[in-house]
Amino acid sequence: MTESASKDTSKPVDRPFSPWRFAKTEASKALITEAIGDIQRYEEQRKLRQRKRKEHDRETFELTAEAILCDLMHHALYRRPDAIYVTRSNAVLRDRNRYRPRVYGKTFPDVLDRLAAPELGWIVQEIGDSDWRQGARRTSIRPGPHLLARIDTGGITFADLGLARVTEPIILKSEKADFWDEAQVIDYLDTEETSLFRREMRDINEWLRSADIDYGTYRGDTGHVPDTGDRDLRRIFTRGRFDNGGRLFGGFWQGMSKESRFDRLVIDGEAIVELDYAQMGPRQLYGIACAVPDAADLYAIPGFEEHRKGIKIVFSAMAFHDKPLTRMPRGAAGKFPRGARISEITEAIMRHHPAIADLFFSGVGHQVQFQESRIMVDILLSLKSNGIVALPIHDAILVASSNAAVAKQVMADVFSHHVGFPGLVDVSSTHSG
Template sequence: MPKPHRSEDAASLSRNWKPFRIPLTVPAVALVNGIIVEIMAEEGRTRQRRRRDADVPNFKRTIGAIVADLAHRLLEIEHDPSDIRLPGVRLTLRTSKLGRKARRYDPPFLGKTLPTILDTMARCGLVTVEKGEWSGSDEPGKLTIVRPTLRLAEMLTQADLQFPDWGLCVDQEIIMQRSANDDPQHKGALVDYADDANTTGLREEVRRINDHLRHADITVLKDDPALARINPALRFVQRVFNQSSFDHGGRLGGAQFWTMLHRHERSAVRIDGHPVATVDYSSMGTRLLYAEAGVLPPDGDHYDLDGFGPAYRDAVKRFASGSLFVKGRPLHEVTPRRPSGLRFGLHLETLPYGTTMGALTTAWERRHAGLRWATWGQPSRQDEEVQQTGWLYRGLGHRLFRRESDILVRVLLTLNAQGITALPLHDAVLVARPHAEVARSVMQSTYLEATGQPIPVSVD
């Protein structure tokens, strides 16, 4: 079973609305246009003033975005077609949000008329609207849930519209910046920014990657019924920077169907008709830290620690990733304990019985003693605590993510220039198996050029 959408709410069968969804094919556009005509006729019975000509395109795009995402939602999740409570999408109808000055991330067509449009669609028997509630404070309230009616679901079924009929418009922002957030369980808020030569260059790189993906031959075998609800047309990449800085983060996110698949499900992906291989950098996070320190990394798997063998690799990897973001002291000393034995996303029961975080920290520091004792210049008074732990706990995680993502973008562009399609997975790529060795060579040479150090690259 593919991974659920990160905003999925099983109780309400809803997820966040994707307002940039659009009809792609002639049948989908025809259905949406028919609905627009019906809504305008319904409006004509009650509307006092004629809509301004300049507002008509935004009106139509809003209806198209609602219908397209509800149609996609019905295809995403298994449901009883006769159930009156069909899967829906969550959105806000607060006029303070809809009427705010547009940011680069906001759909330019969306405005204060959204509640009125939804009310009209409800009168036409196309949607149901479960109104949200304000929390009464700055805390998040309950979002409005919009669901297709049985009538709209039947219209979509009769038109035989499937995933390829719906897409994402390409004029949305692809360079995202988020604010600082001390809670690793939540994203920072989107931050607006002024464009300069740097952001323009970053955007052009991602645009080129998206252009290649949009025209690539990528399919998913549907032999497994669970994969029938995967849309291989979802191949839209964005770069997401963190801490309100373009020096931090930059990993590739967006709507990417392959990130919704578990490892064993990737065998169903086909690129140019071929099965795919996963070409993966080995221990890239810690190796980038060694490169920053100017110290040669040890051989072997960096997550293979004394007392924590291969069976615990995933848990050690999660611990190591968290350690890149803390400063001055080990991770378990600065991260509060979470419920049910959970610390920094790591369940204690995934480790050997009786293991303490202190024991894991000791094993980690022994494995990477070269980083602990590496020096990094004359410290300021505030950094004396950090200096005592060398490079192990310098809080460089977001900065390393920027280096990692820069390297991966360069890998993607190099492979695309050779006519090779590659799907990004943080510090790995999926490529057609006949191109796996070329991808490995490109990844190794790109890393060496960026850091001055070699790195193992595996092919699975």
């Protein structure tokens, strides 16, 4: 079950800087050594430093330059049209917590400025706004002409870049003040529960790292190429609570279109199938209410049978909101007859589902999402114990076609364990549009 929101897809969206990439081979290490040498000569010529860096500071400086350049090399190899956004905020860079890598320190802006010097041309930097007002521009970076040239002459590929395995897989985010607010990560003290969550994610990630997963390319391809080594997943909990959210994010396959997954993704040398829970959110609500749904399609609401897509959006909004809706949720307005009022739609849904009517407008959707994440983690661990690789996409998984039957049974059983009755699982072997 998800909160719906329309997104502007008319222009590329910048992605966040990943501080965990490093040079893995002699080719990429040589490039980093060259860049660091350029920076040091630039500092000497401009008299930007009075004395040499201390050993610890020198290591941090070199690691920072390496992380910036390696992430930009990865970005260029991925052939993405957008930029990478970074922070230059002292408040952020001086705050040490479980999420903050060593390279994100007080000297980070200085390293950016050195690499962006026109005389060097390693990166292109666009300085953002210094305030936090709505719509403020974030500082962004792109590969510079010299870096692009060295990627080409050095024959740099994805294989030359590594990804450190120290990323925190259990992330806690604050509650949003409103739709436009950006939730912030929250530091926390570990408990038995968070330690268990972390062990589960590390078991899953270790399994995925060793899996036989490939992406097919065709002669003449010019589009984005995913990094099939980017497989680590993380659980993101919301509203400052470890019983809210918890969905799994990450993995190169999550950013692919459904069509590309079916056309190009290969697991264990086989084409993939997608297994997706049908009507998962509504069925979870029935489980919470200790009731069993008796309708085949819980989104088929009398009077709105021809508007199922709109009903799904409204249904989800009714679960996530803590008070009755006064207007159409984002994305729903065009999916109902002209003149339809939101109160009529919500009342029709509640009349048709009296067993769960009391759960609407209570914010229960966040707990439903947490249960969904627990179901997915248990599915992945169960399939791992059977030697089956599964790639999660929220409430769906991708598996090799020969494993479809076993995976479907596991999904039905795990849903039953958490909810109280078997889950309905749809299996797709081709892109259906």
